Amino acid sequence: MPLVRIDVIEGRSDDDLRRLADTVQDVLVEHFAAPERDRYQVIHEHRPGRIIALDTGLGFERTDEVVVIQITQQGRDEQQKKALYAALAEQLEARCGLAPTDLVVSVVENTPADWSFGLGRAQFLEGDL
Amino acid sequence: MPLVRIDVIEGRSDDDLRRLADTVQDVLVEHFAAPERDRYQVIHEHRPGRIIALDTGLGFERTDEVVVIQITQQGRDEQQKKALYAALAEQLEARCGLAPTDLVVSVVENTPADWSFGLGRAQFLEGDL
Amino acid sequence: MPLVRIDVIEGRSDDDLRRLADTVQDVLVEHFAAPERDRYQVIHEHRPGRIIALDTGLGFERTDEVVVIQITQQGRDEQQKKALYAALAEQLEARCGLAPTDLVVSVVENTPADWSFGLGRAQFLEGDL
Numbered sequence: 001m002p003l004v005r006i007d008v009i010e011g012r013s014d015d016d017l018r019r020l021a022d023t024v025q026d027v028l029v030e031h032f033a034a035p036e037r038d039r040y041q042v043i044h045e046h047r048p049g050r051i052i053a054l055d056t057g058l059g060f061e062r063t064d065e066v067v068v069i070q071i072t073q074q075g076r077d078e079q080q081k082k083a084l085y086a087a088l089a090e091q092l093e094a095r096c097g098l099a100p101t102d103l104v105v106s107v108v109e110n111t112p113a114d115w116s117f118g119l120g121r122a123q124f125l126e127g128d129l
Numbered sequence: 130m131p132l133v134r135i136d137v138i139e140g141r142s143d144d145d146l147r148r149l150a151d152t153v154q155d156v157l158v159e160h161f162a163a164p165e166r167d168r169y170q171v172i173h174e175h176r177p178g179r180i181i182a183l184d185t186g187l188g189f190e191r192t193d194e195v196v197v198i199q200i201t202q203q204g205r206d207e208q209q210k211k212a213l214y215a216a217l218a219e220q221l222e223a224r225c226g227l228a229p230t231d232l233v234v235s236v237v238e239n240t241p242a243d244w245s246f247g248l249g250r251a252q253f254l255e256g257d258l
Numbered sequence: 259m260p261l262v263r264i265d266v267i268e269g270r271s272d273d274d275l276r277r278l279a280d281t282v283q284d285v286l287v288e289h290f291a292a293p294e295r296d297r298y299q300v301i302h303e304h305r306p307g308r309i310i311a312l313d314t315g316l317g318f319e320r321t322d323e324v325v326v327i328q329i330t331q332q333g334r335d336e337q338q339k340k341a342l343y344a345a346l347a348e349q350l351e352a353r354c355g356l357a358p359t360d361l362v363v364s365v366v367e368n369t370p371a372d373w374s375f376g377l378g379r380a381q382f383l384e385g386d387l
Contacts, residue, residue, distance in 0.1 A: 042179065068261070089374075102376070108366055
């Protein structure tokens with residue numbers, strides 16, 4: 001169920017983008033307890049200069065490799081979120097070469113009533129899931 | 130007031146996209162009790178491969194026709210959401226030929242204070258609406 | 259921390275977009291008490307017709323200059339939001355020539371646990387910020 005928007009500056013190959021998306025999904029499956037086929041990702045590619053990300057004074061610089069991930073979901077707690085952030089940084093570095101300083105993640109919460117995965121049904125309300 | 134993001138893979142004509150957006154708006158007017166000129170839609174077109182949508186194990190496949198609709202709004206209840214999903218699937222199939230398996234809808238809730246429709250005013254707080 | 263999506267119709271120059279983004283950031287720093295380097299902006303440029311924004315019956319027309327700003331944040335109250343909307347309209351007009359009727363703003367709330375600004379850490383939970 002998480003709906004995941006991944007914003008990047010253009011320039012990555014199709015394969016690189018797919019590996020990025022696969023990695024994000026694998027981490028969601030492990031740390032957000034998402035079923036394997038519970039995958040809803042939208043990759044937004046932008047021209048240079050269209051992502052402006054500073055550091056909130058934390059003491060690092062971003063590059064044009066920066067990846068902004070916005071996740072809309074419901075039901076995960078603080079521990080799961082902390083584990084998710086750590087695993088995203090670690091796995092994206094290991095598998096995609098992304099610097100942990102080039103990763104920004106933001107989560108938005110909604111409710112079971114806020115999802116329809118197809119067929120016009122509210123699957124969480126109607127016992128389909 | 131709903132702010133509606135519609136994500137699609139590129140390839141639909143201007144007319145097809147307009148029909149898609151019109152249909153979504155008509156359903157919002159009917160089932161979310163939106164006034165007719167309460168229309169705020171952003172259509173994101175993506176290159177192939179930039180939307181990855183599986184089925185959460187529900188037993189169907191998506192195609193590149195898939196449409197992801199994310200609605201930010203406030204004040205609708207579960208019954209309205211269920212009615213909205215059903216009507217979106219039905220109307221988008223009838224008017225746009227969209228397979229009900231190619232529709233994903235996600236809703237996010239905010240509050241009356243979270244909207245400014247123009248002129249720098251918070252219309253819901255200031256009695257304009 | 260606010261994550262700000264700015265949706266526009268294509269056609270503005272790089273400089274114009276930068277001025278737009280800078281203005282939004284300056285207003286956030288002043289009215290949402292954002293630290294200066296607390297800046298996370300994504301500018302989405304769309305082909306004509308991909309933003310459809312009417313007026314909820316308020317009595318004005320939008321142009322293709324329309325700017326839709328969606329802000330995900332936590333912790334600001336109604337007074338701050340009202341001040342933000344007013345200042346955005348005023349400053350975007352003064353510095354970018356944007357008509358106040360061409361500005362739409364929507365805010366979404368999350369929580370301190372919902373942010374990781376880098377390094378895989380939940381900075382608000384772990385005492386980094």
